[in-house]
Amino acid sequence: MLHDQLIICLATVSWDFLWQRHQELMARFAHANNRVLFVEPLGVRLPKWEDRKRIAARLRNRQRAGKRGVRQVMENVWAVDPLVNPFQQVTFIHQSNVRAVTRQLENAIDQIGGGTPHIWTYVATPLARNVIAKIPHRLLVYDCVDALTENPKGVFAAYAESEKMLSREADVVFVTSPKLLERQLPLNPRTYFVRHGVEYEKFANDDLTEPAALAPIPHPRLLFFGSLDERVDLNLLEWLAARHAEWQIVLMGVARTDISALKKFRNVHFLGQIAHEDLPAYLHHCDIFLLSYVRNRWIEHANPVKLHECLAVGKPIIATPMPVLDEYRDVLCVADSREMYEQGIVDALREGENLTMMEKRRARARENTWDARFAEINAVLEPLLTRS
Known part of the structure; x- marks a missing residue:
């Protein structure tokens, strides 16, 4: 089992949003004495008017985090909400975002004890991929829970190709439905179907x-x-x-x-x-x-x-x-x-x-508890940890 390690989780939800797979798994890693840096959404599309309440909530979280930039949300789990320019498809803005987010995450890592992290990502944007490349890490896990390219709200134009690249680069890919397995398995033979669970x-x-x-x-x-x-x-x-x-x-x-x-x-x-x-x-x-x-x-x-x-x-x-x-x-x-x-x-x-x-x-x-899912995931990770 993964324990006494540092994990960076690049999430598609804020820690305080609807409790789901992201928080369930990271909470269990934290209980195994891992330190978890939960990185709140970097964005997958341009914001819209209906996003205003969510954005306001994130700004309040940034205020609570204060100058340190991180806030502790439970034992062994810290959340960070990086400042990102939403116009990510513009080249110079993208490059600026990569530098800024990488710097914010490096600072956050130092604040919670340092170390070389494992990276667990739910997002595959070019920004996420380039930040991952900048941060020295051990395992790279892509936990694919949605077909974001099929989102009716849309995603950044480069998302589809970036996701394919991330899937190939990952040490392991987890998916949550048979249809996602069909999409991801041809890209990475180390792709596993792991359902959601329940407490x-x-x-x-x-x-x-x-x-x-x-x-x-x-x-x-x-x-x-x-x-x-x-x-x-x-x-x-x-x-x-x-x-x-x-x-x-x-x-x-x-x-x-x-x-x-x-x-x-x-x-x-x-x-x-x-x-x-x-x-x-x-x-x-x-x-x-x-x-x-x-x-x-x-x-x-x-x-x-x-x-x-x-x-x-x-x-x-x-x-x-x-x-x-x-x-x-x-x-x-x-x-x-x-x-x-x-x-x-x-x-x-x-x-x-x-x-x-x-x-x-x-x-x-x-038959489908979160503890069972967590054990299933750790069984996949165990041989990879030995190798890394």
Whole structure:
């Protein structure tokens, strides 16, 4: 197991954003007595107006970090949010960014004890690749969790070629879906499919108090949680809300797209972003979980982190199609049309509490804990560590 080392993680999310694979794995490396420098997003595209709240939050984090530039977010984990000029495609700006970010990371490394790091990256921009090249390191790991080139918001024009180069340069590549494996394996034979996990005991705990924010909302409660952005099929949710005033659709997460059409429905409830430690209580006091995504190439390569969290709770899941869900059809409903999606909800509500199905769902979640994923990753890294 990787222990007593320095790890630089180039992330695509801020540490304080929705808790997911980035934080789960880095927290476990930290528990193994590694020092982790968590580098918050360097950017994969030009910012847009809807990014303003996220940018404001990052500026507040920079203020908290103060002159040192780093802030400690948990034991053995420090976050740094480098200043980057967003116009990265301009050559001289790119070169300036590389020098500035490299200098900021070198300073941060010194502040947390120094050493030659392993680099674990979720991002493959030319900026990230060139910064990696400037920092002497041991292992280079590319943890590919999304097909960013298929993002409807777009990425920098050079991203696709830069990602191919990074994949070839990496000592190991991890991917989170079969479609990502198809993309990455031809570029690097040391590519491994490692699913997302779940903190099973936390999410399977049935003895959780109903959150105050849910109390005024009648049952049945249909829950979607996560970023409300271009990936979410908001038209489907609007259609369901219009047809079933008796269904209460609960939405939890940051809105990163126009959701005004949903706000006109009295049976649609926006609770905002919920802290990850509070999430299990909200899930346990809702009735059905909605995985409602648009069908495009971005989603075709996706694997929702929330999948095993929902399975651990044990309640019905109604999903729109995505390849990664095909092997889960025995424990959730995959609906190919909005009418089938509606019928899936009707059937789940009619079925009520099915203890046999609940246990079947939980059994699948128990097979996919974050600790199991972490052990799986370390088994791949172990021989590479000996070599490095």
